Amino acid sequence: xxxxxxxEFKSGLKVMLEGDPCSMVDVEFVKPGxxxxxxxxxxxxxxxxxxxxxxxxxxxxxxxxxxxDLNMEYLYTDGEFWHFMLADGTFxxxxxxVSAVGDCIKWLKEQEIYVVTLWNDAPIAVAAPNFxxxxxxxxDPGLKGDTAQGGSxxxxxxxxxxxRVPLFIEQGxxxxxxxxxxxxxxxx
Amino acid sequence: MLRLxxxxxxxxxxxxxxxxxxxxxxxxxAFFAARDVLEVDTPVMSHYGVSDPHIDxxxxxxxxxxxxIGHSMYLMSSPEYAMKRxxxxxxxxxxxxxxxxxxxxxxxxxxxxxxLLEWYRLDFTLEQLMQEVAxxxxxxxxxxVLEWHFWSYRQAFEEVxxxxxLTASDDAIQAKALAHVDIQMDHSTPRDTWLDxxxxxxxxxxxxxxxxxxxxxxxxxxxxxxxxxERGNKVARRFEVYVNGIELANGYHELTDAQExxxxxxxxxxxxxxxxxxxxxxxxxLVAALQAGLPECSGVALGVERLLMLASGEKDxxxxxxxxxxxx
Numbered sequence: 001x002x003x004x005x006x007x008e009f010k011s012g013l014k015v016m017l018e019g020d021p022c023s024m025v026d027v028e029f030v031k032p033g034x035x036x037x038x039x040x041x042x043x044x045x046x047x048x049x050x051x052x053x054x055x056x057x058x059x060x061x062x063x064x065x066x067x068x069d070l071n072m073e074y075l076y077t078d079g080e081f082w083h084f085m086l087a088d089g090t091f092x093x094x095x096x097x098v099s100a101v102g103d104c105i106k107w108l109k110e111q112e113i114y115v116v117t118l119w120n121d122a123p124i125a126v127a128a129p130n131f132x133x134x135x136x137x138x139x140d141p142g143l144k145g146d147t148a149q150g151g152s153x154x155x156x157x158x159x160x161x162x163x164r165v166p167l168f169i170e171q172g173x174x175x176x177x178x179x180x181x182x183x184x185x186x187x188x
Numbered sequence: 189m190l191r192l193x194x195x196x197x198x199x200x201x202x203x204x205x206x207x208x209x210x211x212x213x214x215x216x217x218a219f220f221a222a223r224d225v226l227e228v229d230t231p232v233m234s235h236y237g238v239s240d241p242h243i244d245x246x247x248x249x250x251x252x253x254x255x256x257i258g259h260s261m262y263l264m265s266s267p268e269y270a271m272k273r274x275x276x277x278x279x280x281x282x283x284x285x286x287x288x289x290x291x292x293x294x295x296x297x298x299x300x301x302x303x304l305l306e307w308y309r310l311d312f313t314l315e316q317l318m319q320e321v322a323x324x325x326x327x328x329x330x331x332x333v334l335e336w337h338f339w340s341y342r343q344a345f346e347e348v349x350x351x352x353x354l355t356a357s358d359d360a361i362q363a364k365a366l367a368h369v370d371i372q373m374d375h376s377t378p379r380d381t382w383l384d385x386x387x388x389x390x391x392x393x394x395x396x397x398x399x400x401x402x403x404x405x406x407x408x409x410x411x412x413x414x415x416x417x418e419r420g421n422k423v424a425r426r427f428e429v430y431v432n433g434i435e436l437a438n439g440y441h442e443l444t445d446a447q448e449x450x451x452x453x454x455x456x457x458x459x460x461x462x463x464x465x466x467x468x469x470x471x472x473x474l475v476a477a478l479q480a481g482l483p484e485c486s487g488v489a490l491g492v493e494r495l496l497m498l499a500s501g502e503k504d505x506x507x508x509x510x511x512x513x514x515x516x
């Protein structure tokens with residue numbers, strides 16, 4: 001792969017650091033008037049999700065990472081891998097292991113489109129859309145008439161995720177969930 | 189009313205920033221008029237660039253009409269050399285609002301072309317000049333009541349990092365830097381680079397809202413005279429001003445010794461060579477001015493756009509410029 005020099009650093013650049021693919025979240029040129037220039041980068045390790053600050057000397061270069069974010073449809077799991085298919089019409093399939101799927105596992109729904117991050121053509125991360133519609137598989141019976149306000153209860157969704165929902169929600173309903181906060185938004 | 193293409197205004201800056209800049213420039217002129225400091229204007233393009241190892245002048249070529257032979261010149265990184273020649277010629281106290289150029293410097297707080305307010309005060313001590321800088325900033329940032337702190341460089345390191353930057357060993361400074369900053373840097377890297385790293389990454393974010401740092405390590409003197417501090421350590425009589433963690437200005441009790449000035453040019457160039465940078469010829473006119481006699485003075489350079497950023501609460505220098513370098 002190519003190398004990037006510190007003067008080419010910018011948010012979103014994917015690079016190799018200590019053997020792992022990383023993404024630059026934020027880049028700042030730091031230079032005292034009479035001193036040495038540095039480039040301070042908020043870096044995210046794409047495999048572990050760790051975010052930290054890494055500083056580079058001016059002129060330092062690092063290897064680019066062969067990383068791509070692609071839209072893929074979730075198909076099924078065989079227990080070991082979660083299988084996705086490219087949404088570009090090529091039907092090409094990729095299997096992501098448990099560490100690549102990570103927290104997204106509780107939002108995986110068949111036929112939904114996810115962003116799968118490929119590193120050297122293998123999935124390393126899966127990101128859910130901001131909102132998914134999921135069916136309630138288990139919750140206490142709904143309280144009739146109480147649609148306006150007050151109280152919440154746990155509900156288990158088809159993917160296994162547990163979210164707090166209003167008291168009037170019934171088993172079998174479809175709910176719109178914000179995957180970033182893991183919170184109920186509305187009935188779907 | 190100024191008319192700019194609509195896209196320029198909406199995307200890159202707002203007209204109120206133009207008005208704010210004009211207001212601050214007029215405040216600066218009134219400040220110096222009241223103090224009987226003369227406004228001057230010196231060349232932006234010069235035969236000599238700065239020798240400072242960490243500042244790179246932007247080279248330009250002047251080609252006289254009728255020839256194809258170009259003369260190498262530089263866009264000035266500050267008006268310092270030329271203003272000192274005026275001081276040596278007997279100008280008295282002077283100031284300048286000058287365009288300055290620095291190669292390679294671009295970021296949220298840097299634009300390769302920017303505005304420096306530089307001024308020199310005859311017979312001022314460093315303390316007197318620091319007070320005057322604080323007075324000027326107080327006038328521009330009128331909406332904030334700033335409580336000014338004056339910390340020595342040593343005190344700042346001791347307060348924030350519990351290490352004495354003047355007396356600690358090179359190994360101790362390196363260990364401190366590597367404990368706080370994730371970076372890969374050779375052990376042979378100069379001590380001042382490690383100190384710069386600690387200053388920019390650990391100390392600046394921890395400084396009081398309005399703070400002067402003074403008495404730098406003698407190795408970071410640039411064009412300041414050196415002296416012995418109250419603990420017997422050799423220090424540079426130099427200061428920097430920080431407001432909200434933003435470096436605003438750099439001042440010196442000015443070096444007036446021509447011989448020492450020549451030695452510093454040589455040291456700068458040795459440092460430049462070690463960094464694989466081209467050496468810069470010593471400005472013989474500056475050396476000649478010092479030989480003729482630079483009066484006792486203190487001087488300071490203040491980044492005008494940085495001051496505008498503070499005055500308007502902007503985090504990006506592009507927001508306070510009509511057009512930053514991408515749009516120039």
